[in-house]
Amino acid sequence: MVRRIAQIVHLKPSSIEAYRRCHAAVWPEVLQQIQDCNITDYSIFFDNDRTIFATFKWVGNDWESDMKRMSENPKVREWWAMTDGMQESPISGALSSAEGPGWWKVLEEVFHMD
Template structure:
């Protein structure tokens, strides 16, 4: 299992919309996350900075393939069409990233 942490901005005028979307995540998206071996997915919001911190555990054996499956899914692309306009990716993210991945430096079971 891999623990994944990531950070992303949310546009100030879209915070309420982003919260509404995630208060009722579509069942197809939840099922897709499970199929792609993602568990314990949580997104935290820090206001007034409007930073989103995402955490999940990956339980699969081919992360790249599972992420490609997720990105190619038509329902997920539709979901992203609502979420992406709310988001403000960090300028310092790595090339090819939307959410900026974070390095784990501590964990306690």
């Protein structure tokens, strides 16, 4: 099963360079956990205004289980705390990447061509 995911979040203008720097050297533990949770072809784009757009493929069999394992990893949670501080969520009531209704807004796919 392949599931394509697209998400957005807003970047604080004061955090643009810090966000670029940390993503130029993503922690190995975070990269490994992403792979272990069946995420492939992961990219993040910035529109040079304030929106960050991410896209990836999930190729697993149990989304909930994979996302639970992701959120239980201490290094991932540390990474999320760092990057959440650079962002503003478009989700009403969002608390953080680790808590609440979600941090990144998932987008509806309206067209795809292989």
